[in-house]
Amino acid sequence: MSDTYYRLFKHVLLGPALKGVYQPWVEGEEHIPASGGAILASNHLSFSDSVFLPVVIERKVVFLGKEEYFTGKGVKGYATKAFMEGVGTIPVHRGGGRASEAALRTGLQVVQGGELLGIYPEGTRSPDGRLYRGKTGVARLAIESGAPVIPVAMIDTHIAQPIGQKVPKRHPIGVRIGAPIDLSDFAGRQEDRAALREATDRIMAAIAELSGQEYVDRDAALVKRELAKDQPSETGE
Template sequence: MFYWFLKWIALGPFLRAVFRPRVTGADHVPLEGPAILASNHLSYADWLFMPLTLSRRVTFVAKAEYFTGTGIKGWLQKTFFSGSGQVPIDRSGADAAAGAMLSAKRVLAEGGLFGIYPEGTRSHDGRLYRGKTGVARLALETGVPVIPCAVVGTDVVAPPGKKFGAFTRPVVLFGEPLDFSRYEGLANDRYILRSVTDEIMYEIMRLSGQEYVDMYATRAKEEAKRAEAEAAIEAAHEQRKAS
């Protein structure tokens, strides 16, 4: 009930009135039954605006720590995350990735919509990065369709490293469902997993218009930080020489 309270009474009307998000292709999302919504990831605001454009609940996985806090703060945190469409990663898996897969399968088995960011983390520079194959494995093991999704403009509303940037109208675009039933039984073939993931990422790129980089976002962030550090050292060195 808290999810619908946030969506239709407490938070949703405010976001709709202030930001007036636009949506294209919402009819590609089934009115019932399981589906995977695979989206780009530009901002922490993505998980607010994408579900806002649909009448159905969209569930994402979140760190289990968000649901195990104690005291008033822990209760508030647990209530917010569970109520806003998040479920904890199932720690009965061997690791976080396996735990996320178990949680996702549970959502889909119950006929829900499961949201996933194949890049694994937010883009630090607005480009679209290589997808991790977990989305492909989930699709092949469950047999449910994958609906590519692109959220545009959220990096203006809430840029990386900031809580708020500027006002703009976010746009949410849904593509046609992708059916990978032709690969049934091949969920352990890493070449098939990569092929399926790349197909999903291509559709996300086509919807979002982002520049694609064939590199994992985590590695790109590390290289960007390293380059910034080297530039700062070089600038300090030049300043010492000039003085």
Template sequence: MPPLYWLIKFVLLGPFVHTVYRPWIVGDENIPESGPVIIASNHLSFVDSIFLPLLVDRHIVFLAKSEYFTGTGIKGWFSRFFFSGVGQVPIDRSGGKASEAALEAGLRVLAQGRQLGIYPEGTRSPDGRLYRGRTGIARMLLESGATVLPVAMIDTDKVLPTGTVFPKLRKVGVVVGEPMDFSRFAGMEGDRFVLRSITDEIMHELSKLSGQEYVDVYASSVKNRAKPAVRR
């Protein structure tokens, strides 16, 4: 456990967040006290990775994008301090070999019997809807045998909408669903159709928990289409 984790959670940031934002959580009794667990969450805002670790009793390791450790300004300083302090693992999200390295990093966390947080969408929702999940989560759960818990973040996008720096005062919540059983697919981690089926099942459960409309395209594709064309 990172040495700064308890200090951040119970002394520095946790009391402030609970007092000012009064966040709520339901279903936390579904979280096992020990053993490898994958927390599969929707992703509405940068602050998802702040509220979720502070509200869940058991320590969560996130595979955080490397940009969270290299940013500038107030937001950059805060993200470096927080993510480093609570022991998050920086990863390269450029794809290819970087994706395989991220998968291996996640499997190492699970092999230690720890709790791993994953955003299956791969990026924040551009408009509040829930988008297609990446199948890496399915490979991890089949290769590790970890328990999978769907978790819905509620209204975090109202606290810190994409593109803003300073958070707003809004009450947010976390809904922890019941464990999902994929034991019927044991040993089939090499089957891409199985991986897609598992991932889609997780995403539809997240849609039910969060109340978000589900869109069967990747959020990254929507974001790329929204970027202005570069003049040559």
């Protein structure tokens, strides 16, 4: 995706409309460096997080998104691909093992290339508005790259666009950005599991302080699967 297309999408096609309708606010943008690679580590409440975050800050933000967004067929598939490219998303194959390593390498290239990488440490959207345990990939990426980690809190995007709702309703939406997190004491320890967990927990604590969310020390994806099992079937069984 070219920077020209990104700027056109953000400043002409999408940004003005979103700002006019939703009037999102932002606090703490001064914590984002004017240049150079950095990691924006955010809570994840709604699909629209990846839309409103790049709209309200000046610098381009690159996200890693599941490749299915880019492989759809027909008009809907083309529109989805164009939209994801427009908001700065790079396709990656999700999953464990080699897929996780490939995603990490892609993120490392983004940061080392001097760009802002937007990442959701929880790995998936919160099922209930609370903040869940972060996956350690964000810490490994930060330690290996040496890039600053800047905590971000998306505010009320899950109210404007709950899971399953295609278009956000009009509701105040905000983005709160904190000071960079000091992870210098973990330098060179990107293969140390205990260090990665401690660094990740430090990142999540900073996000929780910004967002005011209740923290749950569990994997969000696991909680989603448990909730899905508890849902009654269409036959009432």
